[in-house]
Amino acid sequence: VDPIELWDEDPFSGKIKGNKIFGRGSSDDKGELITRIRAVTSFLKVTGDVPCNVKFVIEGEEETGSAHIEEYLKKYRKRFSCDGIIWEFGHVDSKNRPIIDLGMKGLLYVELSLRESNMDSHSSLAVLIKNPAWRLVEALKTLRDSSGKILIKDWYNEVLQLNKSDIKILKSLPFDEKEFKKEYGIREFLGKKTGLEIKKSLAGEPTCNIAGIVSGYYGEGAKTVLPAEARAKIDFRLVPNMSPKKQVMRLKRHLKAKGFGDIKIKVYHGEAAARTNPKHPFVSDVTLAARRSFGKYLLSVSSAGTGPMHAFTHILKAPAIAVGSTYVFSRIHSPNEFTRIDLLKKTTKCMCLILDNFASSN
C-alpha cells in the first residue's frame, strides 16, 4: 500500500463514498473476484442451484508471475477440466464499455550480463581493458532494428498471424491516437505506425524491450570509471505459437553467432501467449451476456499485456476470456484504489448471464 501517506482512507477499510469502494485490491483483484462469487451465490439463493458446473481457481501469485500455476493445473488437470474459462480480470473503459479480451501476450524476461575484468578501473585504461558497457551496447544493437523488428534468426518462425476475423475485431475496437499521444507525451508512434497498424501491433506484434540497462557510474556529476560489469534486462512479448524455451535457445544461438557467447543470460520468466478463437461458441455466450448487462461491449483480440492464461488454455484445453468490472481509471496498484459499485453489479449480472447462456447453449 506504499506510499501509505497518500491514501485518504485506511487502505484496508473498504470505505464507501457514493458509488465507490476504496481500498487496496478493491478493483484488482477482490472486486473482480466478488462478482464471480456473487453470481454463484445469487443463483443458489434464487434458484437453489447453478445452471452449470462452476469451478474456482484462486491463487495468490498473479502479481509475481504465477510461477506455480502451471504445475498446479497439470497436477489437478482432471479436477479443473472445463469447457470455458472466465479470466480473473477485465477492464471497463471510460465510456462504461466492458473490454472483452480473447487473449494475452506471452513474455520472455531475461537479463543479459557480462564482466570484462575483475574490478572497476580508472578510465585512462580504456585503451587496454574492454568495457562491458560497450560490448553490451554492441550486442544489444544486433537484437533489433530501429523500427522495432527483432533481428534474431527464426524469431518470427511460429508467429500466429492475425486472421480475417481478428482484423475485423481490431477494426471495430476504438483507439484514440491523439489522446494516447497526449497521455504519454509522444509525437509519433514507433515505426510511424498509424490506424490499423497500431491495433495490429498491440494485439499481435512480438516485442524486444530494454526494461533496464546499467553499467558504471550513474550518479550526479562525472566519474572517470571503466566499469567491470554491465547488465540489461530485456522483456520480449510473445504471441501465440511462440515457445519461450525455443526463443531463449534462439537468443543464445544469436549472441554466440555474433561473437557474444560470453554474455550470460538469466531467464526470469517465460510465459506463452494465449488467444481464443473469436468464433468459439463460448465467445458469444460472453458477448451476449455483456451486451445485456452493460448495453454495449468492445471485443479485443488480445491484451497487449501478459498473464498466465496460456497455462489454462493449454492444459485445460478450453477457451479463456477476460471480462470484468475494473474501471480503467480506478488507480489499481496506487493510493486510493477504488472499485465502482455500479460496475460490480453489472459485472455480477454479466457473470450470471454467462452461466445461463453457457448452460442453454451446451
Next chain:
Amino acid sequence: VDPIELWDEDPFSGKIKGNKIFGRGSSDDKGELITRIRAVTSFLKVTGDVPCNVKFVIEGEEETGSAHIEEYLKKYRKRFSCDGIIWEFGHVDSKNRPIIDLGMKGLLYVELSLRESNMDSHSSLAVLIKNPAWRLVEALKTLRDSSGKILIKDWYNEVLQLNKSDIKILKSLPFDEKEFKKEYGIREFLGKKTGLEIKKSLAGEPTCNIAGIVSGYYGEGAKTVLPAEARAKIDFRLVPNMSPKKQVMRLKRHLKAKGFGDIKIKVYHGEAAARTNPKHPFVSDVTLAARRSFGKYLLSVSSAGTGPMHAFTHILKAPAIAVGSTYVFSRIHSPNEFTRIDLLKKTTKCMCLILDNFASSN
C-alpha cells in the same frame, strides 16, 4: 577519509611507523608538496639563497577538476612567468624508480541523455512508444567500433602523432603485460594489442569510454517497464592538439547527422592534453637530477590520465614535467594511505638537484 573504520590510525595523525607516515593526503598530495618546500628551505638554510627563482602554485581543486586554474593563470600570467614547471605529482614504481611523465592526456566528459515520453510506461506499450534505452544504444553504437576506434567524423584530425623520440622513450619504458592482465583479470587487451602497441596507446591514443549508462529498472528481479529516459556518461581522453571545444562540436554534428539530434549533450569537463618535448633542455635537468638521487629513473611520454597540465604549458609557455615521491602502492585516496620517508628524502634531493641543474644550464 571514508570509510574511517578501515583506518588503523587517526587519518589526520601523521603517525610514523618505520619508514612510513600514515594519513589522508600523506602521499597525494602533501607528501609531494613537502618535498618541493623542503628543497627550497634546505637551500635557504645551507646557502642563504636559492640557485634560481622559484614560484609556487598551490590550489585546492585538483581532485574536482581544477575548474578555476586556467582563469587564475591567465590573470596572473606575468607573475607566474617561468622557464620550466615541476608538476604536483609523480610516481615511484615498485622497483624504486621514479617515473618521469612528460605529459598528460586531456579529457572531454559528457553526458548524453534523451527522453521519449513523459513517464515510464508498461512495457506492453513497446509496440507503440519509442524506448530511449534502445535509441541510446543505437546512438552509442555509431560512436565507436569494437576495436575502440572512434567513428565520429574528423575526430582524429589534429591528433599529434608520436614521433621517433617518443617511440624510443616508449620502447625503454617497461610494461608487464602478464602482471597487468593478472591484476585486472583480463584475458586479452582491447583490439588484441601487444608489446609496443600497448605502450603507444597508453601514451597517445584517444579513447571513447562509457563511464556509465542507465535506463529503466536495474534492481533485483524483473520489472516490465518501458523507460521514459536514458542517460550515458562518456569520457573521451584527448591527446595533444585536440581541442575539447572542437570535439564537442564534432560530437554534436555526428549525432545530428545520424538522426540523433534530439539527444542532449551535457559537458562536464573539457581539458586539453599537454606533452613536453623530450628534447627540451629542461628534461635533462630533471632526468639528471633523478638519476643522481634515485640511481635510476623511467621516462614516460605521457601519463594515460588527465590533469590540468595543459593550462600551465599553454598559458605560461613552459615545459611541465611530473616527478615525485608517491610510491605506486601507497593507497592514495584509500584507508591507511601512507608516504615513504626514504622516497620523500630522495625526492627532496631530486628537487634540489633540479634547481641546481636548471641554474647552471641557464
